[in-house]
Amino acid sequence: MPRYGMVVDLLRCIGCYGCQTxxxxxxxxxxxxxxxxxxxxxxxxxxxxxxxxxxxLCMHCKEPECEKVCPSxxxxxxxxxxxxxxxxxxxxxxxxxxxxxxxxxxxxxxGRGYFGETLxxxxxxxxxxxxxxxxxxxxxxxxxxxxxLKKGLTVGVDREATPACVINCMCKARWFGDLxxxxxxxxxLVASGQAFQLNPEMGTDxxxxxxxxxxxxxxxx
Amino acid sequence: xxxxxxxWRWKLAFYLFLxxxxxxxxxxxTLMDFLGYGEVSKVGVVIAAPTVLFSTLFLIADLGQPxxxxxxxxxxxxxxxxxxxxxxxxxxxxxxxHIGLNMWPFQVLGGQTLVLxxxxxxxxxxxxxxxTGILIGVVVARPFWNNAMLPFLFLISATSTGIGAIFLxxxxxxxxxxxxxxxxxxxxxxALGRMDMVLIALESLILYFYLSIVSGRxxxxxxxxxxxxxxxxxxxxxxxxxxxxxxxxxxxGVYASTGAASLAINALSGILLLVGGLFLRAxxxxxGLRSPIYVRVPVVVRPGA
Numbered sequence: 001m002p003r004y005g006m007v008v009d010l011l012r013c014i015g016c017y018g019c020q021t022x023x024x025x026x027x028x029x030x031x032x033x034x035x036x037x038x039x040x041x042x043x044x045x046x047x048x049x050x051x052x053x054x055x056x057l058c059m060h061c062k063e064p065e066c067e068k069v070c071p072s073x074x075x076x077x078x079x080x081x082x083x084x085x086x087x088x089x090x091x092x093x094x095x096x097x098x099x100x101x102x103x104x105x106x107x108x109x110x111g112r113g114y115f116g117e118t119l120x121x122x123x124x125x126x127x128x129x130x131x132x133x134x135x136x137x138x139x140x141x142x143x144x145x146x147x148x149l150k151k152g153l154t155v156g157v158d159r160e161a162t163p164a165c166v167i168n169c170m171c172k173a174r175w176f177g178d179l180x181x182x183x184x185x186x187x188x189l190v191a192s193g194q195a196f197q198l199n200p201e202m203g204t205d206x207x208x209x210x211x212x213x214x215x216x217x218x219x220x221x
Numbered sequence: 222x223x224x225x226x227x228x229w230r231w232k233l234a235f236y237l238f239l240x241x242x243x244x245x246x247x248x249x250x251t252l253m254d255f256l257g258y259g260e261v262s263k264v265g266v267v268i269a270a271p272t273v274l275f276s277t278l279f280l281i282a283d284l285g286q287p288x289x290x291x292x293x294x295x296x297x298x299x300x301x302x303x304x305x306x307x308x309x310x311x312x313x314x315x316x317x318x319h320i321g322l323n324m325w326p327f328q329v330l331g332g333q334t335l336v337l338x339x340x341x342x343x344x345x346x347x348x349x350x351x352x353t354g355i356l357i358g359v360v361v362a363r364p365f366w367n368n369a370m371l372p373f374l375f376l377i378s379a380t381s382t383g384i385g386a387i388f389l390x391x392x393x394x395x396x397x398x399x400x401x402x403x404x405x406x407x408x409x410x411x412a413l414g415r416m417d418m419v420l421i422a423l424e425s426l427i428l429y430f431y432l433s434i435v436s437g438r439x440x441x442x443x444x445x446x447x448x449x450x451x452x453x454x455x456x457x458x459x460x461x462x463x464x465x466x467x468x469x470x471x472x473x474g475v476y477a478s479t480g481a482a483s484l485a486i487n488a489l490s491g492i493l494l495l496v497g498g499l500f501l502r503a504x505x506x507x508x509g510l511r512s513p514i515y516v517r518v519p520v521v522v523r524p525g526a
Binding site: 010039043052054056065068069070071072073089090091093095097098099100101102103107108132133134135196198199202210212213 | 226228229280283284285286289290292293294295296299300301302303306357359360361362363509511512514515516517
């Protein structure tokens with residue numbers, strides 16, 4: 001089985017929110033739920049400070065805290081490395097939301113849409129994919145991956161077999177693929193030595209890697 | 222200043238508070254039992270298991286899918302919610318058996334079986350109070366909670382609020398009956414008052430060290446609690462109402478001239494202890510901020526620099 005992962009290049013990201021918007025369009029997530037999101041933060045210490053666009057999503061950790069704390073067995077890490085919530089099992093206790101170090105989980109509390117109680121035709125159809133009173137999260141567009149594989153496409157290469165946030169990134173700041181395949185683009189980027197994980201001290205071993213916002217030009221001057 | 226944690230709110234605070242109070246009432250009663258107040262210590266036993274049972278209603282009401290609450294039991298191998306529900310269930314069953322089989326009119330149990338039941342139930346009561354701290358103490362992502370002292374803080378606080386519940390119900394019982402057991406009850410309440418003074422001092426000490434240690438790793442949370450939006454509730458609602466005033470009242474209760482005055486002071490002190498205990502849970506929940514997500518700063522060295 002593959003082990004899916006992502007690489008995000010912070011130097012390329014311009015903070016256009018394309019990933020966030022395309023995720024909402026692809027997955028019809030309710031208001032307040034942003035499986036893919038961009039946080040604008042600061043980096044460094046005075047006087048060398050810079051603004052940073054930090055795209056975030058579920059890290060699909062190798063050692064997911066959310067899976068560990070889930071009392072009902074609803075959260076599982078699949079053999080393909082994707083962490084999912086089974087909404088037939090989720091009891092909505094939100095322990096996973098408390099435990100996730102990356103704020104990647106959202107509680108679908110009420111059935112309201114973006115324009116109040118009355119849902120738009122798009123919302124009416126789209127929200128059927130989410131169950132009220134359960135926790136929602138990014139699933140690496142599992143449906144796209146599975147559909148693509150059925151068509152014989154290559155995940156991370158062919159658009160139809162790749163997560164929406166990756167193919168819609170206009171700066172090509174995202175790569176997706178199999179981290180167990182040494183020939184995949186994501187594997188080579190992770191092996192470059194520059195890639196890092198967010199908050200590695202949490203011990204969760206995230207499967208989303210980042211490339212630094214500044215390049216190491218020379219180390220020995 | 223950071224925004225308080227908003228995922229687990231007042232219903233969870235009530236759950237932690239009531240589970241702790243029920244368990245603490247049982248522990249305090251067991252201690253009084255050993256000190257020779259056997260008959261009147263049943264005040265605590267009678268309120269213990271029903272209070273813990275009541276607390277679980279808050280947990281269930283907080284679920285997004287309350288009808289599926291039974292699924293909370295299925296993962297004791299890794300989830301503290303599952304372990305906790307099992308511990309609470311164990312205590313509720315033992316506590317109810319204690320009430321059902323050892324009190325008028327059903328004095329069925331006696332001798333060694335009764336001692337065994339009491340020891341088992343007391344062990345489960347300790348586990349229940351400690352668990353309320355472990356539940357949030359194991360969350361690595363929230364350094365304010367992720368501290369080994371939190372379960373002890375909650376255990377001490379639970380015993381103190383348990384005494385508060387006994388004070389209050391003892392006062393009500395005395396007010397209603399005023400009968401022959403009043404003197405024995407008064408003796409126990411004085412002993413409990415002394416014990417509570419020790420517990421409050423211990424709780425303050427643990428809280429001081431807890432906040433000092435945690436502030437190194439989670440300054441935002443401690444600022445939120447001590448000087449931010451939660452400061453008023455912390456200093457007045459918890460420190461003053463839940464620690465200082467009950468301490469003074471316990472002291473006054475112990476040395477009150479008449480039994481009736483002492484019982485009235487205890488009952489009032491009980492109310493304050495309960496309010497303070499609820500505030501402590503709510504405030505610690507609210508101050509549990511997530512560790513900020515940070516990005517490693519690259520070493521950028523310009524050629525020729």
